[in-house]
Amino acid sequence: MRIKVLAILGSILGMMLGASVALGSYPDQAVGLGNAEIWVVNLHESLDANVVVSFFDRDGFETDSEQATIDYLGNHSFPASTPDVDSGWLGSVAIDSLRPIASIAETVWEEVPADDNWTGAAFTDFSQGAQEIFFPAVSKTDRQESIMTIQCLDAEDCQVSMTYRDRDGNVITGSPFSDVIESYSQESYDLWDPSLNANVPDQQYTEAPWYGSLRVVSRQEIGGVQVTHWHLGYAGAHNSCIPGEDREIYFPSVKRRNFTNWTGDSDWSALTVQNLNAVAITANLSFYDRDGISELAFTDTIPAYSSHAYNTRYGGSVPASTFEELEHPFLGSAVVTSTEPILGTCNLIRGPSTLAASYNGVPGGVGEVVFPVAYRTKSGSSWTGYSGVIVQNLDPEDQITVCTDWRDQDGDSLLDFCDQIAANARHGYNTRYGGDTPGGKDAYNPLGEEWTGSVVVTTTSSAGIAALVESTISGADYTYFMQYNGVVVE
Numbered sequence: 234m235r236i237k238v239l240a241i242l243g244s245i246l247g248m249m250l251g252a253s254v255a256l257g258s259y260p261d262q263a264v265g266l267g268n269a270e271i272w273v274v275n276l277h278e279s280l281d282a283n284v285v286v287s288f289f290d291r292d293g294f295e296t297d298s299e300q301a302t303i304d305y306l307g308n309h310s311f312p313a314s315t316p317d318v319d320s321g322w323l324g325s326v327a328i329d330s331l332r333p334i335a336s337i338a339e340t341v342w343e344e345v346p347a348d349d350n351w352t353g354a355a356f357t358d359f360s361q362g363a364q365e366i367f368f369p370a371v372s373k374t375d376r377q378e379s380i381m382t383i384q385c386l387d388a389e390d391c392q393v394s395m396t397y398r399d400r401d402g403n404v405i406t407g408s409p410f411s412d413v414i415e416s417y418s419q420e421s422y423d424l425w426d427p428s429l430n431a432n433v434p435d436q437q438y439t440e441a442p443w444y445g446s447l448r449v450v451s452r453q454e455i456g457g458v459q460v461t462h463w464h465l466g467y468a469g470a471h472n473s474c475i476p477g478e479d480r481e482i483y484f485p486s487v488k489r490r491n492f493t494n495w496t497g498d499s500d501w502s503a504l505t506v507q508n509l510n511a512v513a514i515t516a517n518l519s520f521y522d523r524d525g526i527s528e529l530a531f532t533d534t535i536p537a538y539s540s541h542a543y544n545t546r547y548g549g550s551v552p553a554s555t556f557e558e559l560e561h562p563f564l565g566s567a568v569v570t571s572t573e574p575i576l577g578t579c580n581l582i583r584g585p586s587t588l589a590a591s592y593n594g595v596p597g598g599v600g601e602v603v604f605p606v607a608y609r610t611k612s613g614s615s616w617t618g619y620s621g622v623i624v625q626n627l628d629p630e631d632q633i634t635v636c637t638d639w640r641d642q643d644g645d646s647l648l649d650f651c652d653q654i655a656a657n658a659r660h661g662y663n664t665r666y667g668g669d670t671p672g673g674k675d676a677y678n679p680l681g682e683e684w685t686g687s688v689v690v691t692t693t694s695s696a697g698i699a700a701l702v703e704s705t706i707s708g709a710d711y712t713y714f715m716q717y718n719g720v721v722v723e
Contacts, residue, residue: 235324235574236239236356241558244418245332246387246513251294251414252391253330256620261425263696264284266342266344266600267311267340267341267342268312268314268340268341268342268343269312269338269340269341270310270311270312270313270339270340270341270390270418271286271310271311271313271326271336271337271338271339271508271604272308272309272310272311272313272336272337272339272605272689273286273303273308273309273310273311273328273330273334273335273605274303274306274307274308274334274335274336274605274620274711275303275304275305275306275307275308275332275333275334275644276306276332276333276334276335276603277305277332277333278305278306278493278721279305280305280332281302281303281304281305281331281332282303282305282331282332282333282334283300283301283302283330283332284301284302284303284309284328284329284330284334284362285298285299285300285328285329285330285634286298286299286300286311286326286327286328286329287326287327287328287329287497288315288317288318288324288326289324289325289326289417289418289420290321290322290324290418291323291324291417291420292321292415292418293385293416293417296317296318296322296324296465297315297316297317297318299315299722300689301537303694304642304643304644305332306644306645306646307467307640307641307642307643307644307687308412308434308605308606308640308642308686308687309642310606311326313326313431316392317647321551322361322545323421324417324419325384325417325419326338326356326654327417328358329500333631333723335357335358335603335605335722336358336605336646336720337355337356337357337358337604337605337606337720338356338564339352339353339354339355339359339606339715339719340353340355340460340470341353341516341713342468343546345462345466345467345468345497346464346465347465347466347467348466348587348709349420349587349711349712350711351466351473351708351712351713352425352462352466352467352587352588352589352637352711352713353706353714353715354460354467354468354469354470354590354591354715355470355590355697355704355715356403356458356470356471356472356717357450357472357474357717357718357720359456359472360709360719361386361445361447361454361498362384362386362387362449362454362455362456363454363455363456363475363476364450364451364452364454364455365448365449365450365451365475365476365606366383366449366455366456366457366473366474366475366476367446367447367448367473367474367475367476367504367507367576368381368446368447368449368457368459368473368548369446369474369506369507369511369540369576369577369578370444370446370459370461370505370540370542370578370580371397371424371444371445371446371447371459371463372424372441372442372444372445372589373425373439373441373443373490374422374437374441374443374444374465374532375441375442376442376463376464377442377461377462377463378423378424378425378461379423379424379459380421380423380424380459380460380461380462381421381422381427381457381458381459381473382419382420382421382422382450382457382460383414383420383421383422383455383456383457383461383473384414384417384418384419384455384456385414385415385416385418385419385451385453385454385455385456386417386453386455386456387416387417387453387454387455388416388417388452388455389415389416390412390413390414390415390416391412391413391416391451391452391453391454391455391469391594392412392451392453393407393411393412393413393423393449393450393451393455394409394410394411394431394450394451394695395408395410395432395435395440395447395591396409396410396412396447396448396449396450396538397445397446397447398446398448398538398539398540399439399440399443399444399445399539399549400444400445400446400539400540400542400654400707401531401536401539402508402513402536402537402538402539404439404620405434405439405440405445406434406435406439407434407435410432410433410434411432411718412430414433418487420432424443426437429706433624441574444542445539446505446507446538446539446540448538449473450454450614451475456472457472457473458470458471458472458473459471459472459473459591460592460598461580461591462590463582463587463589465587466587467517467582467583467587467588467589467713467714468589469580469581469590469591470591470714471578471591471592471593472593472718474507474576474577474578474593474594475576475697476509476574476576477540477574477576477596478574479574479575479596479597480573480574480575481568481570481571481577481594481596481597482506482568482575482577482595482596483566483567483568483569483594483595483597483598483625483627483699484502484504484566484567484568484569484579484594484625484699485595485623485624485625485699485701486502486566486579486581486593486623486659486701486703486716487495487502487520487545487563487565487566487567487579487590488501488502488545488562488564488565488581489501489545489546489556489559489561489562489563490562490563490564491562492666493619494646498584499584500562500581500582500583500584501544501545501546501547501581501582501584501586502544502579502580502582503542503543503544503545503549503579503580503581503582503583504518504542504543504544504567504569504577504578504579504594505541505542505543505577505578505579506518506535506540506541506543506569506575506576506577506594507535507539507540507575507576507577508535508536508537508538508539508540508571508573508575508704509538509573509574509575509576510537510538510573510574511537511538512537512573513535513536513537514535514571514573514575514577515532515533515534515535515571515572516532516533516534516535516541516569516570516571516573517530517531517532517569517570517571518531518532518533518543518567518568518569519567519568519569519570520559520563520565520566520567520657521565521566521567521568521657521658522563522564522565522658523566523652523658523659523660523669524655524658524662525566525626525655525656525657525658526657527657528558528559528560528563528565529555529556529558529595530557531551531555533550540577543555545559545563546582547557555680558686561670564578564661565659566625566657566658566659568595568657569594576592576593576594576596577593577594578594579591579592579593579594580697581716583714584713586703586712586714588705588712588714588717589714590703590714590715591716592701592717592718594597595699595718597623597627597697598627598694598696598697598699599697599698599699599721599722600692600693600694600697600698601689601690601691601692601721601722602689602690602698602719602720602721602722603687603688603689603690603720603722604620604622604687604688604689604690604700604702604717604720605687605717605720606685606686606687606704607620607639607664607685607686607687607688607692607702607704608620608664608685608704608706609664609665609677609680609681609682609684609685610613610682610683610684610685611646611682611683615707615709616665616705616706616707617708618685618704618706618707619663619664619667619700619704619705620663620664620688620703620704620705621661621662621664621668621702621703621704622637622661622662622663622665622688622690622700622701622702623659623660623661623662623701623702623703624660624661624690624698624699624700624701625658625659625662625696625698625699626654626655626656626657626658626659626694626696626698627696627697627698627699627721628657628694628695628696629656629657629658629696630656631656631694632653632654632655632656633653633654633692633694633696633698634652634653634654634692634693634694635652635653635654635660635690635691635692635698636648636649636650636651636690636691636692637650637651637652637662637687637688637689637691638689638690638691638692639677639680639684639686639687639688640686640687640688640689641684641686641690642685642686646680647679647680647681647684647686648676648677648680649669650671650672650676651671652669652670652671655717659693664677664680664684665677688702690719699719700718700719701716701718701719702714702716702717702719703716704716
C-alpha cells in the first residue's frame with residue numbers, strides 16, 4: 234500500500250512537512266524554520282509491516298529512503314531530518330508497505346514571532362489524488378498568510394489551473410493561473426511571496442485584508458495541503474478538499490469561550506463552508522453542545538464556487554452577534570447541510586497562548602478511525618504532551634456506543650473503554666484532564682507518563698462517527714498545539 238503525503242516543508246508524497254527551512258514571510262514577519270516528522274501506524278492485526286519512506290525533492294528526485302519494520306498494530310516515526318536530507322530541503326514523501334497503514338505528518342516551526350518562538354501543525358495522509366481539489370479558507374492579510382502546496386501524483390507532469398475567488402464569489406484578476414508541476418514533485422504557492430512561485434494573485438488585485446478560496450483542476454491526479462501562519466506566531470494545517478456529492482458535513486470540535494478574560498483559555502473557531510456549484514446555495518448551520526442540545530441554528534446564502542466563514546468570535550460572513558446564542562463557554566460541534574454539494578474546514582484559535590490548529594470538515598460517518606500518534610508524557614511534575622480524542626455522534630436521533638483502544642508503539646493494547654454518546658453530541662477523551670472519559674483522568678494511568686502511541690475508535694452505529702485529535706506539546710520554554718482528522722480504516 235502506498236500512501237502519498239504532500240509536502241510544503243519536507244513531507245510525504247502527498248503530505249506537507251518541513252526540514253529546517255524558512256517558508257515565506259509577511260511584509261515584515263518571518264514564519265520560522267520548519268521540521269517535519271511522519272508517524273506511520275501498521276493496521277494489520279497479526280502481521281508486521283515493512284515500511285519504506287522515500288523523500289523526494291521539489292523536482293521529484295529521490296533524496297533519501299528510510300525503512301523500518303513496524304509491529305502489527307504498532308506505530309513508528311520517520312523524521313524528515315535524516316542524515317541525507319540536508320537543512321533547507323523542501324520536498325515530499327511516499328510511504329510504501331504491503332500491509333495496510335495510515336500516517337500523519339507533524340511539522341514544528343522554531344523562531345516564529347510568538348512569545349515562546351514555537352508553533353506546530355499536523356495533517357493526514359492521502360492514498361490517492363483527484364482531478365479537482367479545493368482550498369476553502371485562503372487568506373492574505375497583515376495577520377494571516379496562507380501557503381498552498383499542490384503535488385503531482387501522476388506518472389506524467391501535471392498541468393494545473395488555479396482559480397481564486399473572494400468570499401462574494403468574484404474571480405480574482407489573473408485567474409485562472411496555469412502551472413506545470415513535474416511528475417511526483419510539488420509546488421508551493423505563498424500569497425505573500427510570489428518569488429516562491431509567481432502563480433499567485435498580484436497584491437494590487439486583492440484587497441487587504443483578503444479572504445477567499447482556491448479551486449485547482451488538472452487532467453492528472455493531484456493532491457494538496459495548506460498551511461496558514463498567523464502574525465502572533467501560531468499555525469494550522471489541513472489537507473485540500475476533494476469535491477463529491479456530500480450535502481452534509483460535520484465539525485466535531487467547535488469552541489467559543491473566555492473572550493473578555495484573557496487569563497484563561499480564550500478559544501474560538503472559524504468554520505469555512507465551500508459551495509461546489511455554479512449557482513448560489515443555501516447552507517443550514519446547526520451548533521450542538523457536548524450533550525447534543527441544539528444551541529444555535531441559522532441559514533446563509535453562499536455564492537457560486539465561493540466559500541463563507543463563520544467565526545464564533547468575530548462573525549466572519551455573518552454578524553458577530555449571531556453567535557451570542559451559544560452558551561459561554563461553548564465546547565461543542567456543528568453540522569452544516571445544503572441541498573447541493575458542499576465541503577469545509579475549521580480553524581481553532583487560542584488567543585492568549587498564541588496557539589492554533591486546523592482540520593477538515595467530515596463529509597460522512599464511518600465505523601472506525603485511527604489516530605497514528607497521540608501523547609501522554611511528563612517530565613517530573615510537568616506535562617510535556619497530552620492529547621484529546623474528540624468523537625462526534627452523527628446520528629440525529631439515537632445514542633450510540635463508541636469504543637476506544639489505546640496502544641503503545643509495539644502494538645500492545647494498554648487501555649480500552651466504551652462510552653455512550655447522545656444524539657448530535659460530541660465527547661472528548663483527554664489523556665491529561667479526562668474530559669468525558671468514563672472513570673475520569675485516572676483511567677489513563679495504565680498508559681504511564683511516557684506514552685506516545687496510537688488510538689483506534691470504533692462504533693457499530695450505522696450513522697457512524699466523525700473524529701479528530703488535539704495534541705498539546707510543551708517544553709521548558711515553549712508550547713505548541715496540533716490537530717488532525719482521524720484516518721478512516723477501510
